Each structure stands twice: as C-alpha cells, then as structure tokens.
Amino acid sequence: MHKNSLLSMKDLSKDDIVHILSDALLFDSCYADWQLPDAGSLVANLFFEASTRTHYSFESAELQLGLKAVDIAIAGSSVGKGESLYDTLKTLEMHGYKALVIRHSRERYWDELENLKIPVLNAGDGAGDHPTQCLLDLLTMQQEFGTLAGLNVVICGDILHSRVASSNKTALELLGSKVTFAGPKEWSREGYEWVDFDEAIPEADVVMMLRIQKERGAALDGVGDDSYLEAYGLTKDRYARMKKTAIVMHPAPVNRGIEIDTDLVEAERSRIFKQMYNGVLVRKAVIKRAFGYGPFEGENR
Numbered sequence: 001m002h003k004n005s006l007l008s009m010k011d012l013s014k015d016d017i018v019h020i021l022s023d024a025l026l027f028d029s030c031y032a033d034w035q036l037p038d039a040g041s042l043v044a045n046l047f048f049e050a051s052t053r054t055h056y057s058f059e060s061a062e063l064q065l066g067l068k069a070v071d072i073a074i075a076g077s078s079v080g081k082g083e084s085l086y087d088t089l090k091t092l093e094m095h096g097y098k099a100l101v102i103r104h105s106r107e108r109y110w111d112e113l114e115n116l117k118i119p120v121l122n123a124g125d126g127a128g129d130h131p132t133q134c135l136l137d138l139l140t141m142q143q144e145f146g147t148l149a150g151l152n153v154v155i156c157g158d159i160l161h162s163r164v165a166s167s168n169k170t171a172l173e174l175l176g177s178k179v180t181f182a183g184p185k186e187w188s189r190e191g192y193e194w195v196d197f198d199e200a201i202p203e204a205d206v207v208m209m210l211r212i213q214k215e216r217g218a219a220l221d222g223v224g225d226d227s228y229l230e231a232y233g234l235t236k237d238r239y240a241r242m243k244k245t246a247i248v249m250h251p252a253p254v255n256r257g258i259e260i261d262t263d264l265v266e267a268e269r270s271r272i273f274k275q276m277y278n279g280v281l282v283r284k285a286v287i288k289r290a291f292g293y294g295p296f297e298g299e300n301r
C-alpha cells in the first residue's frame with residue numbers, strides 16, 4: 001500500500017493529526033487558493049455506498065486543488081461482471097489516476113490492495129473507520145475549544161454500526177480527550193466506556209449524536225422512530241441541560257426528529273453545518289498529504 005494512503009485513524013500519530021488540522025486551517029485563510037504543483041492530475045472517486053458530504057466535499061477539494069476529479073460509476077463498471085476490487089483499482093492506476101478515494105461497505109477492504117502503487121484515501125469502510133470525518137470533527141472541536149486535551153466528549157446513538165464512533169474513539173483518546181458512549185445498550189461495543197446519557201449531558205463539552213444505521217441492519221425491539229427521540233435522542237430538554245459552552249455535533253445525514261429534535265439541528269450551539277464546511281478543508285489537507293507534500297510550514301516530498 002502506498003505510504004501516503006489514509007486508511008484508518010490508527011495509522012496517524014499525534015503529529016500527523018496536528019499537521020493535517022493545521023493545514024486545514026490554513027486552507028481557510030492564507031492558502032485558500034493554493035493548488036498542487038501536480039494540478040491536472042486525475043483522481044478517481046469510487047463510492048460503493050451512498051454519500052453526499054464525503055463524496056462531494058472530496059470532489060470540491062480535488063477541484064479546488066487543481067486536480068481532475070472523476071466519478072467512477074460503479075453501476076456501469078465491470079464490478080457487475082464479477083471483477084475484484086483490486087483488479088478494478090489496478091486498472092485505474094494503469095489508466096493514469098494518481099490517487100483513489102474509496103467508500104466501501106466491506107471493513108478493511110484495503111487488505112486486498114497491497115500491490116497498488118497509488119495512494120488510497122478511505123472515505124468509509126463498513127462499520128470500520130471514517131478518518132476524514134473524524135479529522136473534520138477534530139477540527140471543529142479544536143476551533144471551538146482551542147485544544148482537544150481534557151475535553152469531555154459524549155457520543156450517543158448507534159455506536160455498534162458506526163465507523164465515526166470508532167475513528168473518534170481512537171483519535172480523541174490519543175489526543176487526551178475523555179470519550180464516553182451512550183444510547184441503547186444493544187448497540188454498545190466491547191471496550192467502549194458506557195454512560196447514562198442523561199447523567200453525562202451536564203458534564204459534556206461535546207454531545208455528538210449518531211444516526212441509526214439501518215443500512216447495516218440496526219433495529220431495536222419495541223423502539224420505533226417515533227419513541228427513539230424521547231428514549232435516546234437529543235431533545236430540547238436535554239439540550240437545555242448542556243453546559244452553556246458545550247456544542248452539539250452530528251456527522252450527518254441527520255434523521256430529524258429521530259436522534260435529534262429538528263429545531264436543534266441549527267440551534268445556537270449546534271456545529272452540524274460547520275462540520276460540513278470543515279469537510280472540504282480537511283479533505284484538501286489529506287489530498288495534499290497523499291500527493292507527498294508536507295505541512296505548509298515545513299516542507300516537501
């Protein structure tokens with residue numbers, strides 16, 4: 001696998017994360033118009049699962065960096081004739097693509113890609129990892145609090161099927177935050193510290209809500225969409241009991257009225273749309289790194 005690939009938050013050191021976040025911030029200020037010296041290079045985006053934010057923010061980032069972004073239509077490709085993922089991607093490498101952005105339902109799909117010579121950026125693998133979502137989450141928290149060390153983050157909802165939960169657990173613990181989990185016990189994971197949501201809310205700096213991932217089979221006996229909000233969601237009452245400095249986050253897509261009251265999606269302390277804005281900045285930083293460029297203040301290749 002190419003050394004500049006980004007597959008899992010477990011592959012990044014503290015310094016790597018600091019550099020990516022620092023570059024992302026610079027892309028929002030003095031480096032807003034910066035383009036890669038490799039401008040014009042082809043990048044392939046392969047989304048085997050549905051996506052709006054990740055797919056189109058990667059595309060926006062690629063275009064802003066001067067790259068040629070190409071969506072590979074999975075439905076019309078030879079994947080449907082039984083071609084392996086590796087053979088499909090190796091074909092794109094031979095066609096001159098310089099990097100691949102991939103979302104796939106199979107966890108660790110990259111285990112079969114060892115012989116690829118171009119970097120792979122993981123845009124989500126099943127319930128495994130979602131590194132660029134995690135990085136934009138970290139950027140949003142850093143902008144809010146100045147530091148991630150010592151933050152108290154509560155992640156609530158469908159933890160079992162969530163790649164966002166696992167990536168954030170890895171990164172937040174590495175960076176010195178306290179991270180706990182809440183929601184239906186049926187959706188807990190071994191090794192994840194579980195808390196009562198109502199007890200955790202007044203102490204949290206960040207309340208991160210997650211969607212029920214029905215596409216991965218998530219379902220609860222006796223709890224339908226209509227009763228989930230009161231039982232496990234962010235209601236107006238729970239929002240009112242948050243610290244005045246605390247923020248609400250959600251990777252989205254949001255199922256309004258299920259895991260979060262619809263009026264809270266754009267509440268004063270919600271950073272949900274800010275997270276989406278940050279998605280382009282972080283993905284620009286990750287693509288720059290994939291092409292072999294070091295952090296802006298340091299240098300190159």
Ligand code: CP
Pocket residue numbers: 050051052053054055124133251252253
């Ligand atoms: N947060 C996220 O990954 O959203 P999409 O599925 O729309 O990309």
